[in-house]
Every structure is written in structure tokens, then in C-alpha cells.
Amino acid sequence: MKKSVLTRYRVMSYVTGVLLVLLTLGVIAKYLLHLNGAGDFTRIIGIAHGWLYVVYLVFAFDLGSKAKWPVGKQLWVLIAGTIPTAAFFVERKISHELEAKVAQPSPTAVKV
Numbered sequence: 001m002k003k004s005v006l007t008r009y010r011v012m013s014y015v016t017g018v019l020l021v022l023l024t025l026g027v028i029a030k031y032l033l034h035l036n037g038a039g040d041f042t043r044i045i046g047i048a049h050g051w052l053y054v055v056y057l058v059f060a061f062d063l064g065s066k067a068k069w070p071v072g073k074q075l076w077v078l079i080a081g082t083i084p085t086a087a088f089f090v091e092r093k094i095s096h097e098l099e100a101k102v103a104q105p106s107p108t109a110v111k112v
Helices: 003-031 038-067 071-082 086-103
Strands: none
Touching: 003 038, 003 071, 003 086, 038 071, 038 086, 071 086
């Protein structure tokens, strides 16, 4: 597996996680604190998170298929982008797990 597959998953995991935390804070500001301007902030962050979550799903699915994960693990990683802060913990665990696979050179055919 190429390192770029893991890298793009990691980037999108952080982006999705940050946007979801911001969205959560925006919803708290809008509905619990009734702050002015929180509605616009929540709408913009919500749209950005929604679109970028789709990109996260594509990259996470690609990583899972190349890492040959079972379906349960794949779903666990895909759902992590919907739970605030979960994407950070799941990304760290997955990165540590796959670093060894990425570091090992893939076997190549010997040319004679």
C-alpha cells in the first residue's frame, strides 16, 4: 500500500474532525447560548463538513479496501467522522496500525 493513501486519509480525518468540533460548538452557541451570528456560522460549517465528509468517506473506504479490513472495522472508521473528536482517536489508532504496512516495501518481480 502506498503511503499517499494513508496520508490523504489522515488529512481528511483531521479536516473532518476539526469541522465537526466547530459545528458542535456552533450548535451549542446557537441553541443554548443564543449568540447572534451563530446561525450563519453553523450553516456555513455544516455545509463544509457535509461535503468534506463525503470526501473523507471515499478516502477512508479506499484505505480500508487496500488494507483489506473486515466490514465491521471499515464501518467503524467511516462512522468516526460523525462523532465529535472520534475522528482524531480513530485516525491515531489506524495510523499506528498501518505505519508498519506502509514502511514495508512491497515485493516486486525480479527482472531477468
